[in-house]
Amino acid sequence: MELPERxxxxxxxxxxxxxxxxxxxxxxxxxxxxxxxxxxxxIRNEMSELEELGYLEKPHVSAGRIPSYxxxxxxxNELMDRHRIATGELEAMRxxxxxxxxxxxxxxxxxxxVLGEMTxxxxxxxxxxxxxxxxxxxxxxxxxxxYSYAAVLVTESDVKNKMIRLSRLVEPATAAVLTTAxxxxxxxxRLEYLLPSLSQSMGEDSGVYEMAMTVLDFIRETQQxxxxxxxxxxxxxxxxNREYQDTQRARELLEYFSDRGRVGELLxxxxxxxxxxxxxxxxxxxxxxxxASLVFTSYxxxxxxxxxxxxxxxxxxxxxDACAKLIAFTQAVAGVTGQGMKRLKDTGxxxxxxxxxxxxxxxxxxxx
Amino acid sequence: MELPERxxxxxxxxxxxxxxxxxxxxxxxxxxxxxxxxxxxxIRNEMSELEELGYLEKPHVSAGRIPSYxxxxxxxNELMDRHRIATGELEAMRxxxxxxxxxxxxxxxxxxxVLGEMTxxxxxxxxxxxxxxxxxxxxxxxxxxxYSYAAVLVTESDVKNKMIRLSRLVEPATAAVLTTAxxxxxxxxRLEYLLPSLSQSMGEDSGVYEMAMTVLDFIRETQQxxxxxxxxxxxxxxxxNREYQDTQRARELLEYFSDRGRVGELLxxxxxxxxxxxxxxxxxxxxxxxxASLVFTSYxxxxxxxxxxxxxxxxxxxxxDACAKLIAFTQAVAGVTGQGMKRLKDTGxxxxxxxxxxxxxxxxxxxx
DNA sequence: CGTTAGCACTCATTCTGCCTGAGTGCTAAA
DNA sequence: TTTAGCACTCAGGCAGAATGAGTGCTAACG
Numbered sequence: 001m002e003l004p005e006r007x008x009x010x011x012x013x014x015x016x017x018x019x020x021x022x023x024x025x026x027x028x029x030x031x032x033x034x035x036x037x038x039x040x041x042x043i044r045n046e047m048s049e050l051e052e053l054g055y056l057e058k059p060h061v062s063a064g065r066i067p068s069y070x071x072x073x074x075x076x077n078e079l080m081d082r083h084r085i086a087t088g089e090l091e092a093m094r095x096x097x098x099x100x101x102x103x104x105x106x107x108x109x110x111x112x113x114v115l116g117e118m119t120x121x122x123x124x125x126x127x128x129x130x131x132x133x134x135x136x137x138x139x140x141x142x143x144x145x146x147y148s149y150a151a152v153l154v155t156e157s158d159v160k161n162k163m164i165r166l167s168r169l170v171e172p173a174t175a176a177v178l179t180t181a182x183x184x185x186x187x188x189x190r191l192e193y194l195l196p197s198l199s200q201s202m203g204e205d206s207g208v209y210e211m212a213m214t215v216l217d218f219i220r221e222t223q224q225x226x227x228x229x230x231x232x233x234x235x236x237x238x239x240x241n242r243e244y245q246d247t248q249r250a251r252e253l254l255e256y257f258s259d260r261g262r263v264g265e266l267l268x269x270x271x272x273x274x275x276x277x278x279x280x281x282x283x284x285x286x287x288x289x290x291x292a293s294l295v296f297t298s299y300x301x302x303x304x305x306x307x308x309x310x311x312x313x314x315x316x317x318x319x320x321d322a323c324a325k326l327i328a329f330t331q332a333v334a335g336v337t338g339q340g341m342k343r344l345k346d347t348g349x350x351x352x353x354x355x356x357x358x359x360x361x362x363x364x365x366x367x368x
Numbered sequence: 369m370e371l372p373e374r375x376x377x378x379x380x381x382x383x384x385x386x387x388x389x390x391x392x393x394x395x396x397x398x399x400x401x402x403x404x405x406x407x408x409x410x411i412r413n414e415m416s417e418l419e420e421l422g423y424l425e426k427p428h429v430s431a432g433r434i435p436s437y438x439x440x441x442x443x444x445n446e447l448m449d450r451h452r453i454a455t456g457e458l459e460a461m462r463x464x465x466x467x468x469x470x471x472x473x474x475x476x477x478x479x480x481x482v483l484g485e486m487t488x489x490x491x492x493x494x495x496x497x498x499x500x501x502x503x504x505x506x507x508x509x510x511x512x513x514x515y516s517y518a519a520v521l522v523t524e525s526d527v528k529n530k531m532i533r534l535s536r537l538v539e540p541a542t543a544a545v546l547t548t549a550x551x552x553x554x555x556x557x558r559l560e561y562l563l564p565s566l567s568q569s570m571g572e573d574s575g576v577y578e579m580a581m582t583v584l585d586f587i588r589e590t591q592q593x594x595x596x597x598x599x600x601x602x603x604x605x606x607x608x609n610r611e612y613q614d615t616q617r618a619r620e621l622l623e624y625f626s627d628r629g630r631v632g633e634l635l636x637x638x639x640x641x642x643x644x645x646x647x648x649x650x651x652x653x654x655x656x657x658x659x660a661s662l663v664f665t666s667y668x669x670x671x672x673x674x675x676x677x678x679x680x681x682x683x684x685x686x687x688x689d690a691c692a693k694l695i696a697f698t699q700a701v702a703g704v705t706g707q708g709m710k711r712l713k714d715t716g717x718x719x720x721x722x723x724x725x726x727x728x729x730x731x732x733x734x735x736x
Numbered sequence: 737c738g739t740t741a742g743c744a745c746t747c748a749t750t751c752t753g754c755c756t757g758a759g760t761g762c763t764a765a766a
Numbered sequence: 767t768t769t770a771g772c773a774c775t776c777a778g779g780c781a782g783a784a785t786g787a788g789t790g791c792t793a794a795c796g
Contacts, residue, residue: 026788039740044789062747062788139507141522150527152520154509159518161527235603236622239615247607247615254604254622394759407769412760430759430776740795750785759775766769 003053003074006038010046011055012079015067019318022242024064069281072293072315076278080320089325093118094332107301111309111329112233118325121313122237122257124296126267128228129305133158135186135219140164140179140211142172149175151215153222156303160222164214168207178208182215191216230260230267243291243314252288262286266294267308273298274330276323281315291315295322299330307333371421371442374406378414379423380447383435387686390610392432437649440661440683444646448688457693461486462700475669479677479697480601486693489681490605490625492664494635496596497673501526503554503587508532508547508579510540517543519583521590524671528590532582536575546576550583559584598628598635611659611682620656630654634662635676641666642698644691649683659683663690667698675701 003011013033017025027040027047047065050056055071067075093114100110112125133155141150146169152161185194195212202208235257244250257263266284270277279294295317296310309329311322371379381401385393395408395415415433418424423439435443461482468478480493501523509518514537520529553562563580570576603625612618625631634652638645647662663685664678677697679690 024788028788040788041740041742042738045739048790058789060747061790062745062786064788137509139509139520141505141507141520141527143522143527144524150522152507152509152527152529154511154518156512159509159511159520159529159531161520161529163527234626236619236626239619239622245615247613247618250615250618251604251607254607258602258604392759396759408759409769409771410767413768416761426760428776429761430757430774432759738796740793742791742793744789744791746787746789748785748787750783752781752783754780756777756779758777761772761774763771763773764769765771766767 007046007050008079010043011050011067011071012075014047014050014056014065015071015075015079018066019316022316024059024066026064029064067316069283069315072280072319073283076280076319076323080323082320082323089118090328090331093325093328094335097329097332097335107307107333108229108231109233111307111333112231115309115311115325115329116234116237119311119313119322120234120237120240121311121317121322122232122234124257124263124267124294124310124312125231125233126228126264126308127301127305128308133222135222138179138182138186138215138219140175140182140215142175146170146172146175149211151218153219155222158305162218164211164218166207166210168210170207170211174208175211178212178215182212186219191219227261228264230264232257232260232263238312241314243316249291253292256286256288267296267310270296270298270308273300273306276326277310278319278323293317293319295319295326297326297330299333375414375418376447378411379418379435379439380443382415382418382424382433383439383443383447386435387684390684392427392434394432397432435684437651437683440648440687441651444648444687448691450688450691457486458696458699461693461696462703465697465700465703475675475701476597476599477601479675479701480599483677483679483693483697484602484605487679487681487690488602488605488608489679489685489690490600490602492625492631492635492662492678492680493599493601494596494632494676495669495673496676501590503590506547506550506554506583506587508543508550508583510543514538514540514543517579519586521587523590526673530586532579532586534575534578536578538575538579542576543579546580546583550580554587559587596632598632600625600631606680609682611684617659621660624654624656635664635678638664638666638676641668641674644694645678646687646691661685661687663687663694665694665698667701 010030013030014025017030017033027043030043031038031040047056050071051058051065055068055074056065057068058065096114096117097110100106100114108125108127112123115125116123135153135155137154139152139154141152142148143150143163147166149164149166149170150161151164152159181194181198185191195209195216198209198212235254238244238253239250244253266279266286266289274297276295276297279296281290281293284290284292284294291314292312293315294310294312296308298306298308301307309326311317311326313322378398381398382393385398385401395411398411399406399408415424418439419426419433423436423442424433425436426433464482464485465478468474468482476493476495480491483493484491503521503523505522507520507522509520510516511518511531515534517532517534517538518529519532520527549562549566553559563577563584566577566580603622606612606621607618612621634647634654634657642665644663644665647664649658649661652658652660652662659682660680661683662678662680664676666674666676669675677694679685679694681690
């Protein structure tokens with residue numbers, strides 16, 4: 001049951017007008033705005049039908065109408081203009097990324113900042129290691145004469161370290177032996193046998209055993225990808241939006257943002273890389289996000305490191321612009337990584353293919 | 369020119385009433401609140417004199433009065449009750465810290481969270497390495513066959529690592545030689561001679577030279593203490609305060625918080641460790657903080673790592689409570705580090721002395 | 737039959753004037 | 767020096783009227 005053309009055009013106009021002004025839009029305003037001369041009365045009729053279909057809502061009887069979440073969904077899926085990206089914009093984005101992006105650790109922060117700069121919205125960025133990392137080597141470095149060690153893990157793309165504090169003394173020499181054993185176990189892929197054999201030879205009460213346990217936990221955590229890192233930029237910009245002038249609403253959202261874990265969950269369920277995902281209001285599940293939307297996409301950083309970056313704004317956000325900026329962003333990143341990080345990728349995927357994919361625009365996620 | 373006793377008592381009452389209610393306080397209210405029966409008329413006279421002295425302000429003619437910044441300053445320096453800490457509170461704080469504080473990296477976050485939990489305000493936490501760290505060892509670990517290395521620095525209390533990406537290939541064997549040279553230079557304290565000698569033997573155009581330069585920068589950065597890490601917790605709680613119901617004000621402050629660097633500067637100019645510093649409104653210099661106050665203190669984590677933790681709230685905050693909580697906090701941390709991190713300190717300072725110091729309460733910073 | 741003009745009706749918002757009450761400053765008496 | 771009394775100020779709250787944007791319905795029109 002497709003919506004007839006005129007209804008679609010009217011709905012589109014309403015959504016866009018509301019996005020722009022944040023005021024309920026009335027039949028007269030709309031009639032003026034239209035190229036094809038349709039009278040306000042006709043629009044009124046169409047509007048009341050659109051309301052019955054669930055696309056419009058009335059805040060009260062004598063105000064105009066505002067789009068429902070379903071309307072936003074329809075707008076994003078079918079109505080809005082794609083490919084709005086000004087090419088100048090893309091170039092600017094690429095330059096910004098190039099300037100800011102030096103190390104992998106910073107991609108996340110740069111992504112948020114650049115995108116925030118361009119959209120003037122709150123942005124969120126995450127790096128997750130899909131499928132986890134392969135740990136290649138492990139070093140234990142004595143820090144204070146036997147009570148504290150730094151465990152350093154080398155993966156194929158990164159190095160992580162963690163302080164280990166022990167309750168018993170472990171001689172550096174003993175630690176060195178453990179290091180060798182660990183690296184042997186790593187290269188042979190038999191990490192799981194290390195602990196039992198250790199407990200047999202040293203007893204579970206020894207400092208080495210304690211140490212090995214902690215290190216193995218650390219390795220396992222790294223292998224599983226660890227917790228993804230999350231960065232949020234421009235949270236304060238939320239307050240620029242009319243809908244968050246009411247402090248209570250704003251507080252809820254800001255509170256939500258401070259719980260990185262929950263924000264991470266939001267970004268988890270994205271579709272294929274380089275597709276734009278749009279989650280509108282209630283689709284985000286969480287009650288404090290009920291009148292906000294999230295537009296996000298992911299991009300490949302290296303073989304198994306994925307970056308995700310998104311824009312959080314009120315449901316009445318400019319979806320077309322957000323999508324365009326995100327597409328421009330992924331292209332810019334592809335350009336930069338293509339130059340600066342080529343060596344990190346051994347995947348055969350060519351840049352051309354990736355750009356094509358991203359041009360497809362938003363995926364049609366099931367609005368539920 | 370000391371303020372006479374009665375004026376002091378009246379001013380104290382006004383400040384406390386205002387802290388509690390956030391409403392301008394009038395003569396009648398105050399008269400009722402007083403044990404010693406003074407008539408509202410007398411209070412009115414005293415009030416108008418206090419106003420002339422610059423301690424009180426009138427929002428408008430027929431409202432009560434509110435304390436000026438000078439009044440807060442006087443309150444903090446001379447008027448308020450010290451040592452309000454409930455011993456139960458201290459114990460609770462210690463338990464919370466003990467539970468949350470596992471690794472040094474987390475002290476910062478734990479400090480903010482625990483303190484935020486207890487005060488229900490925004491808290492800020494910073495770790496800075498006073499005088500920098502002594503780098504003891506350096507390792508260069510090959511990551512992708514010669515184009516990327518992980519530089520790992522071991523200091524006396526910590527391990528840091530950083531990815532180094534090179535534009536030219538450097539053989540792992542060559543890197544190993546560089547590592548040896550670096551460690552030799554480190555142990556002999558002649559780092560500054562390494563680069564010139566390298567440029568002579570390899571030429572400035574070699575990959576090794578590029579690598580050495582980057583590593584030396586990293587070492588220097590670490591030695592100088594690097595950038596302090598900063599964590600802010602509960603920024604959203606700002607919005608709970610009456611004075612930030614006005615979104616514009618709130619936005620300014622939140623924006624300010626998102627610039628870590630500026631927040632760091634605030635915390636830099638603190639007095640001796642374990643003294644409570646109070647910066648009221650305009651004393652903070654920055655216009656966006658004009659009606660906020662910052663109460664903070666520092667605590668020793670190890671020989672040359674200092675933690676700073678503070679509470680940010682509207683100028684009308686409960687200073688006595690904030691100070692008490694901060695004192696309790698430093699004591700709790702001393703307790704925890706005393707148990708769990710004793711080995712990290714080789715300083716002769718005893719815990720007793722430190723606690724005494726902290727009991728002195730807020731230092732009299734020059735209100736300017 | 738779809739479209740349009742006209743009209744009565746609704747209702748949030750704004751403005752107005754009025755009132756109230758908290759609080760002040762001043763004066764004169766204790 | 768303190769207090770009581772009184773006139774005065776002014777923000778905030780409330781009620782009612784005016785405004786105007788917008789709707790729904792009906793009847794006429796092409």
